Amino acid sequence: MKLYIAPGACSLAPHIALHELGIEHEIVPINLRKGEGQSPEHLARNPVGAVPVLETPDGRTLTEVLAILLYLAGQHPQAGWIPDDPVPLYERLSFVASELHKSFYPLFFGERIVSTPEAVAELAEAYRQRLRVRWSRVSQWLGEQPYLLGSFGPADIYLYVILTWWLKGIKQSLEDWPNLVQFGKRMEARSAVLAALEHEGLRPAFT
Numbered sequence: 001m002k003l004y005i006a007p008g009a010c011s012l013a014p015h016i017a018l019h020e021l022g023i024e025h026e027i028v029p030i031n032l033r034k035g036e037g038q039s040p041e042h043l044a045r046n047p048v049g050a051v052p053v054l055e056t057p058d059g060r061t062l063t064e065v066l067a068i069l070l071y072l073a074g075q076h077p078q079a080g081w082i083p084d085d086p087v088p089l090y091e092r093l094s095f096v097a098s099e100l101h102k103s104f105y106p107l108f109f110g111e112r113i114v115s116t117p118e119a120v121a122e123l124a125e126a127y128r129q130r131l132r133v134r135w136s137r138v139s140q141w142l143g144e145q146p147y148l149l150g151s152f153g154p155a156d157i158y159l160y161v162i163l164t165w166w167l168k169g170i171k172q173s174l175e176d177w178p179n180l181v182q183f184g185k186r187m188e189a190r191s192a193v194l195a196a197l198e199h200e201g202l203r204p205a206f207t
């Protein structure tokens, strides 16, 4: 498998999944800051110019973190990542993708949405508040369990990556949600997570 990534971006989630599942893979970095996402080659892979993109041995080109995670899970049923009742998994994955992941765009790129520094700051505070409400939702789901659905799976990987953005990307605290901090540390005790971080040149966010 070939996975196109940008270090520390959402593509870290499928990268971790490849390590977790022991899938042989090649990582191809795309420098988004230098505009490589908009190169004709990358646009041919993903017309919106984003990572991740996964090229599979049977010739498929897949985009979207959620779809790639479910594809990998489906290819490796022995990992048990798709429970008998998959609905709670879909619910949590959808929440991470649409409620958490996409709420970071105005925090990272507020100046692309509004034009004055005051408006950027106001937008950022609104989205930080929006995310605080959503961390509480995730924290409730997690409760005292080690992972979101009890046992480890793709929603944990995706959640972990987005949590690192809150801590390292926009330098916010998780002190109001101690179980999320414990969760992050638990994730960073996994060798697959550490291997993917190291490959992308990243330091752990929780430990």
Ligand SMILES: N[C@@H](CCC(=O)N[C@@H](CS)C(=O)NCC(=O)O)C(=O)O
Residues within 6 Å of the ligand: 006, 009, 010, 011, 032, 037, 048, 049, 050, 051, 052, 063, 064, 065, 066, 097
């Ligand atoms: N919905 C997409 C979002 C992908 C996305 O936003 N990727 C970011 C990095 S986290 C990206 O490549 N941004 C560059 C761009 O959109 O030009 C997914 O789940 O894969």
